[in-house]
Amino acid sequence: MEKPKSESNIFSVRIVSIDHYMSPPITDLDISYSSFQGGVVNEVPVIRIFGSTPAGQKTCLHVHRALPYLYISCSDISLETPEEGDKYLRLISSAIEKALKFKGSAGNRRQHVHGCSLVRARKFYGYHPTEELFVKIYLYPDGSTFVEIGFIFSIVEGP
Numbered sequence: 001m002e003k004p005k006s007e008s009n010i011f012s013v014r015i016v017s018i019d020h021y022m023s024p025p026i027t028d029l030d031i032s033y034s035s036f037q038g039g040v041v042n043e044v045p046v047i048r049i050f051g052s053t054p055a056g057q058k059t060c061l062h063v064h065r066a067l068p069y070l071y072i073s074c075s076d077i078s079l080e081t082p083e084e085g086d087k088y089l090r091l092i093s094s095a096i097e098k099a100l101k102f103k104g105s106a107g108n109r110r111q112h113v114h115g116c117s118l119v120r121a122r123k124f125y126g127y128h129p130t131e132e133l134f135v136k137i138y139l140y141p142d143g144s145t146f147v148e149i150g151f152i153f154s155i156v157e158g159p
Contacts, residue, residue: 036115075132089116114138
């Protein structure tokens with residue numbers, strides 16, 4: 001019996017290990033420009049997945065165009081117009097960039113924030129009947145970036 005078309009296009013891997021590395025962007029494959037930063041992206045994360053297929057073949061998968069992100073609650077801030085929202089996003093982005101660059105060496109030119117957007121979501125923990133406003137921040141990964149951002153904002157909450 002022939003498999004349905006949708007099943008024949010599935011690629012399955014049993015994951016043994018996952019890591020990532022930073023690499024210069026590959027044209028037409030990776031994110032090479034950040035409209036939020038207004039410039040060229042120097043390095044992008046590539047997720048590497050090691051595992052095996054159901055047939056037993058060893059596999060190393062390289063996943064491009066995947067950026068880590070986090071949510072910061074901003075429900076207590078009144079944003080009346082889209083311009084106020086954009087201004088708030090730029091303020092948060094520049095605060096994170098400055099704080100993370102301050103942590104590094106004086107000549108640190110590495111980018112940390114790829115972009116920010118305002119999203120409506122429900123808090124993840126507990127029961128919350130309504131959606132709240134969050135800032136979704138896309139980052140270029142660094143070993144301790146998420147922990148440091150938590151210290152910058154004192155608390156990081158997820159939807």
